[in-house]
Amino acid sequence: MHADDKELLFQFHQTATKEKAFTAIIKKYQEKLYWHVRRLVVEHDDANDVLQNVFIKVWKGLENFREDSQLYTWLYRIATNEGLTFLEQQKKRGTVSLDTEEAGLSNKVRSDSNFDANKLEWRLQVAIQKKKEKQRVVFNLRYYDEMPYQEMSRVLDTSEGALKASYHHAARKIEEFIRNY
Amino acid sequence: MNNRAHITEELSPIAPLVAGIGVMELYTVPKGYFASFADVVAERIRIGALLSEASVPVYEVPDGYFEQLPGTILSTIQSSTVIKTELEEIAPLLSTIGKENVYEIPADYFVQADLARHARREQAVGAKRVSLRIARRWMQYAAAAVFAGVLITGAFLFTDNPANIEEGKYPSLDLSSQLDKVSEADLLKYLDNPEHVAAAPATVQLATEADMAEVKNHLQNVSDEELKQYVTENAEVYEPVISEKEE
Incomplete structure (x- = not known):
């Protein structure tokens, strides 16, 4: 059972319990954030690098964290930005082609050792990776993380209406892709 | 945040197939990854702190x-x-x-040493390079000048060739004898045409020069005092003209 965010933040601000509280924050959110990042960057090593950077940023920024917003919203925001920055860097390095970033990511899905084209779950992953990154984030946050639009609006700094439209559009396109796969 | 039912309900009308797939993690994670992740991050933070401390200068200045x-x-x-x-x-x-040096050195020791050093430097740098660019450019200019000269001379010779005038066709004409042959009526008819008169400015010019010669002769008899007086009296007449021009 994880401690309450407020309690963890209080302990973090005490010198004696700072590191212990930080470790507790990592343990509480690491899996949620890992899967969020993993669905964005696909490969484990990349997800691991991004996640470590996320928590190092959290360590540096937690001192100034404004407690008027929820901790998990703030963590998702950092994780999303780090994931997208990582993809952007990959584009610049030429690891993933600028024109076919989505194709590159869906190929990564296909190259997973457990990939099975007959399974709908895998087809869904391929379809998601075919979408533009912002739509991908919106779909994942809603579909997998079951995040309310209100929270998502804080994470992505986008209006709820725009997020709903984006999610609906993405869901339709993904469905269409799976049917024609 | 457990609202899977709500998510499925929302998705069913727009993407029924996706709504029915269900949420299941397909990707795998190395064994024990999450158990050790917090320690890995803590270690990285510690190393980062150590590195930032290491960047502080350790030497001291009095x-x-x-x-x-x-x-x-x-x-x-x-x-x-x-x-x-x-x-x-x-x-x-x-x-x-x-403080003169009392020790001796072999004759030309420094000259030899200097030559050897110079040779080594030459060897390292390579032979002196002489740029042919300037010479080549001058040669190009000279060639262009010769070509232009040939062109201009040729054009001049072609256009100004006196041989082109067929002198045989135009034997020396005696105009006065030829004019004598023309009847007076024809001459009057010729002069009556205003185009012919307009095309004879030389005649007008000659008349003016004759007039000027007459004026000159006339002025020879006028004294300098009289001329000065004329100029003084008529100066006012010319001034406005000058000022108008200046304006």
């Missing part, structure tokens, strides 16, 4: 070192004078002896 440095350098420069003064005081004879 207090006021940089303020005193210019003075120290100057005193070092002046110390050579101090040595001379000191020697004059403690060993006046030594101070009078020159």
Whole structure:
């Protein structure tokens, strides 16, 4: 059972319990954030690098964290930005082609050792990776993380209406892709 | 945040197939990854802190070192004078002896050494390079000038060739004898045409010159005083003309 965010933040601000509280924050959110990042960057090593950077940023920024917003919203925001920055860097390095970033990511899905084209779950992953990154984030946050639009609006700094439209559009396109796969 | 039912309900009308797939993690994670992740991050943070500490300079400079440095350098420069003064005081004879070198070296030692050094440098740098660019450019200019000269001369010779005038066709004409043959009626008819009159400015010019000669003769009889007076009297007449022009 994880401690309450407020309690963890209080302990973090005490010198004696700072590191212990930080470790507790990592343990509480690491899996949620890992899967969020993993669905964005696909490969484990990349997800691991991004996640470590996320928590190092959290360590540096937690001192100034404004407690008027929820901790998990703030963590998702950092994780999303780090994931997208990582993809952007990959584009610049030429690891993933600028024109076919989505194709590159869906190929990564296909190259997973457990990939099975007959399974709908895998087809869904391929379809998601075919979408533009912002739509991908919106779909994942809603579909997998079951995040309310209100929270998502804080994470992505986008209006709820725009997020709903984006999610609906993405869901339709993904469905269409799976049917024609 | 457990609202899977709500998510499925929302998705069913727009993407029923996706709504029915269900949420299941397909990707795998190395065994024990999440158990050790917090320690890995903590370690990285510790290393980062150590590295940032390491970037702080470890050497120390004595207090006021940089303020005193210019003075120290100057005193070092002046110390050579101090040595001379000191020697004059403690060993006046030594101070009078020159510092010429008493040791001998093989003849041309430094010349040889200098030549060897020069040769090594030449070898390293390679042979001196002479740029042909300027010479080539001058050759191009000269060729262009010759070509232009040939063109201009050829054009001149072609257009100004007196041989083109067929002199045989135009034997020397005696105009006055030819005019004598023309009847007076034809001449009057010719002069009556205004185009022919307009095309004869030389005649007008001749008449003007004759007039000028007449005026000259006339003025020869006028004294200088009379001319000055004429100019003075008529100066007012010309001034406005001049001023108008100036405006």
